[in-house]
Amino acid sequence: MTDAAELRRRTAELLAAHPPATTDRLDFLRARFDAGLAWVHYPEGLGGLGAPRSLQAVVDADLAAEGAPDNDPRRIGIGLGMAAPTILAYGTEEQKRRYLRPLWTGEEVWCQLFSEPGAGSDLAALGTRAVREDGGDWVVNGQKVWTSSAHVARWAILIARTDPDVPKHRGITYFLCDMTDPGIEVRPLRQITGEAEFNEVFITDVRIPDSRRLGDVGDGWKVAQTTLNNERVAIGGMRLPREGGMIGPVARTWRERPELRTHDLHQRLLKLWVEAEAARLTAERLRQQLVAGQPGPEGAGMKLAFARLNQEISGLEVELRGEEGLLYDDWTMRRPELVDFVGRDAGYRYLRSKGNSIEGGTTEVLLNIVAERVLGLPPEPRTDKDVAWKDLAR
Amino acid sequence: MSTQPDLLYSEEEEALRAAVRDLLADHCDAAGVIARVETGAPHDPAAWKALAEGMGLAGLLVPEDRGGQGATHREAAVVLEELGRAVAPLPYLTSAVVATEALLACAADDLLAELASGRRIGALAVALNVPAGGAYKVVRFEGGALHGELTGVADAAVADVLLVPADDGGLYAVDASAATVTPQPSLDLTRPLATVAFDGAPGRLLGDAEPAVRRALRAGAGLLSSEQLGLAEWTLTETVRYLKERKQFNRPVGGFQALKHRLAQLWLEVVNLRAAARNAADALATGSDDIDVAVAVAQAFAAPVAVHAAEEALQLHGGIGMTWEHPVHLYLKRAKADAIAYGTAGAHREALAELVDLRAP
Known part of the structure; x- marks a missing residue:
């Protein structure tokens, strides 16, 4: 097992061989990956050293202290948080070697082609079809939606239906899809905020060689669970200072603008401040549990809590602003590369946070998950379990 | 904020929880608690003796050199979680936390050690609804004795000693036998309130009340x-x-x-x-x-x-x-x-x- 001292020694070696001040950013990132210091818990040869995940912080701190460039993780979140762990878990050796390095360095951006217009909460009902041409390539047709980064992505993780004659969970296969294929058409999907942070992706006769299949044919649902579970881990791992979330801007406005204060808003603000602080402490407690190797079920609840708080707090902020609350900074259709819930003005925050209880699992579905998996209450009645996908109501 | 709070439970704290839960399962089952509240004397002396004296938990907040266990609020909080689970009719919060904290702020180590041992129960004679920093009623200190009545004092019915704020700004210890303690019909059947009346009761000055x-x-x-x-x-x-x-x-x-x-x-x-x-x-x-x-x-x-x-x-x-x-x-x-x-x-x-x-x- 590689310990902290060994990691620090290797980090120092990397810095000596590639001084950040005089090394090209990409060259440095590639060298860091090859030195096993990209994600230390990954295997040797794939950017890691098989070290405990908690030791990554040691490497990051030493690199930051020397002004080393990072891989701009916010820009490549889907690759790092979702594609990479799934490729690591299910990829062939060849796939791991081909995709993980440029994914980590940010040379190749990834997006996720999962949700469809007809398959939201019921993702397993998806209808994008992949048909294999007698032992050769797969040919894919369908439509995906809510795809962030599709317009900048080089690759996509894609789930598609390969067998419509079996129940829906069993007929899905997982692929790595080339976003430069001429059959891929990316259209911006304008949201209520005015901007288009997401896309619709139309897939027409896109050819995917069988070498870009991840996992077995028909095993796509199981493979996708790895992707989705990692999404939840990534959401649970954050560490916020007090007033670090949505409550920060409204608290600052309250302090700076005494003329806006009313008694009613004061009562509501204090109540939300307390709830935001309790949610922050819960996220911190969850983080401490993960570090101590005792992950609890609390993670399932954090998204529920933050979705509601973001919505109520930003709603309060619009009211607090009075006449300004009647305005909106800019309805221009834009294509932001990064999503920042707390960015821009109060009106944007209010509108954008409406998505927090829909994206990444609706509040209603997550409440079912908590009730069934945490509290052990009976599952929802299922009428679709033993029905072939092609016979489902739609 | 200087350091990150530790929001987890240690192994020792979990062991403490298990021990308290066992004890309460034996002493404080729901049917027993309901039967007890019907007698008009809801407090459970046997359970208190086992918890406070037997397990030594009344002294968690008191340093060892002052007769306690030298533990902290973290352990006391675990005990309270279990007492809350059982709605146990025990004066732990009122005696082992509130009265004990008042004594820790004063120089009264003999009383502190008695409360820590669990052999005596203390109650701060301040109405239960008062927040820290809030106004509270006081009694008259006159001619070396206390006069007046205070209401809403939680767990006073089982207290051996009352910690009483007076109009001269002092906090006095009064033996419960020197006061008239009258239970008030209370919303909370398991942490009942009482009035405490003093008619020339002798009090021992402990320090500043505030x-x-x-x-x-x-x-x-x-x-x-x-x-x-x-x-x-x-x-x-x-x-x-x-x-x-x-x-x-x-x-x-x-x-x-x-x-x-x-x-x-x-x-x-x-x-x-x-x-x-x-x-x-x-x-x-x-x-x-x-x-x-x-x-x-x-x-x-x-x-x-x-x-x-x-x-x-x-x-x-x-x-x-x-x-x-x-x-x-x-x-x-x-x-x-x-x-x-x-x-x-x-x-x-x-x-x-x-x-x-x-x-x-």
């Missing part, structure tokens, strides 16, 4: 949130258990989505309360400069959660929840009284307005 009362009530408010956590957790767990078992319309009632969602929401509230309560206990234990905020957040958050949990438990139990026989009413009564004890959620939010600079218009 700082001692403030410190005592702050610790009381902070650790009450752990008791509320235990209470909320029991009501949730018991309701979930019952709804898996109870069948209507040919299926378990817990399978209806409307109820599943309510229980999941409640679970989330309890999870948040655990973090807030743990944060308050840790701040009190480490003497962090964040104590006031941590306590106010915990208490402002805990009161509505505990009440909500108890109210949901009653509603979701249906008719049986409305009966005297079923223990859920003990939890509801405790939760509602706790929402007033040591300051309402609103009072704690008001305190936060100053503490975190979110001032009123």
Whole structure:
């Protein structure tokens, strides 16, 4: 097992061989990956050293202290948080070697082609079809939606239906899809905020060689669970200072603008401040549990809590602003590369946070998950379990 | 905030929890508690003796060289979680936390050691609804003795010694036998209130009342949130258990989505309360400069959660929840009284307005 001292020694070696001040950013990132210091818990040869995940912080701190460039993780979140762990878990050796390095360095951006217009909460009902041409390539047709980064992505993780004659969970296969294929058409999907942070992706006769299949044919649902579970881990791992979330801007406005204060808003603000602080402490407690190797079920609840708080707090902020609350900074259709819930003005925050209880699992579905998996209450009645996908109501 | 709070439970704390839970299973079953409240003397001396003397838990907050166990608020909070789960009629919060904190602020080591040993029970003679820093009634100090009446004193009926604030600014220790203690019919059957009247009672001056009362009530408010956590957790767990078992319309009632969602929401509230309560206990234990905020957040958050949990438990139990026989009413009564004890959620939010600079218009 590689310990902290060994990691620090290797980090120092990397810095000596590639001084950040005089090394090209990409060259440095590639060298860091090859030195096993990209994600230390990954295997040797794939950017890691098989070290405990908690030791990554040691490497990051030493690199930051020397002004080393990072891989701009916010820009490549889907690759790092979702594609990479799934490729690591299910990829062939060849796939791991081909995709993980440029994914980590940010040379190749990834997006996720999962949700469809007809398959939201019921993702397993998806209808994008992949048909294999007698032992050769797969040919894919369908439509995906809510795809962030599709317009900048080089690759996509894609789930598609390969067998419509079996129940829906069993007929899905997982692929790595080339976003430069001429059959891929990316259209911006304008949201209520005015901007288009997401896309619709139309897939027409896109050819995917069988070498870009991840996992077995028909095993796509199981493979996708790895992707989705990692999404939840990534959401649970954050560490916020007090007033670090949505409550920060409204608290600052309250302090700076005494003329806006009313008694009613004061009562509501204090109540939300307390709830935001309790949610922050819960996220911190969850983080401490993960570090101590005792992950609890609390993670399932954090998204529920933050979705509601973001919505109520930003709603309060619009009211607090009075006449300004009647305005909106800019309805221009834009294509932001990064999503920042707390960015821009109060009106944007209010509108954008409406998505927090829909994206990444609706509040209603997550409440079912908590009730069934945490509290052990009976599952929802299922009428679709033993029905072939092609016979489902739609 | 200087350091990150430790929001987890240590192995020792979990072992302590298991031991207290065992003890309460033997001494404080729900049917026994209901039978006891019907006698008009709800407190359980045998359970107190086992917990306070036998396990030595009355002295957790008292340093070893002053006759205690030299533990901290973190351990006391774990004890309180278990007492809350059982709505145990024991004067732990009032004697081992609040009265003990008042004595720690004074120079009265003999009394402190007696309370820490569990052989004597103390009660701070301040009405249970008063928050730290709030106004409280005092008695007259005249001719070397105390005169007057105080109301709303929790657990006074079983106290051996009363800590009494007087109009000269002093805090006096008065032997309970020198006062007239009259139980008041109380909403909370398991933490009843009493009036205490003094008619020339001799008192021993312990020190200044104001700082001692403030410190005592702050610790009381902070650790009450752990008791509320235990209470909320029991009501949730018991309701979930019952709804898996109870069948209507040919299926378990817990399978209806409307109820599943309510229980999941409640679970989330309890999870948040655990973090807030743990944060308050840790701040009190480490003497962090964040104590006031941590306590106010915990208490402002805990009161509505505990009440909500108890109210949901009653509603979701249906008719049986409305009966005297079923223990859920003990939890509801405790939760509602706790929402007033040591300051309402609103009072704690008001305190936060100053503490975190979110001032009123």
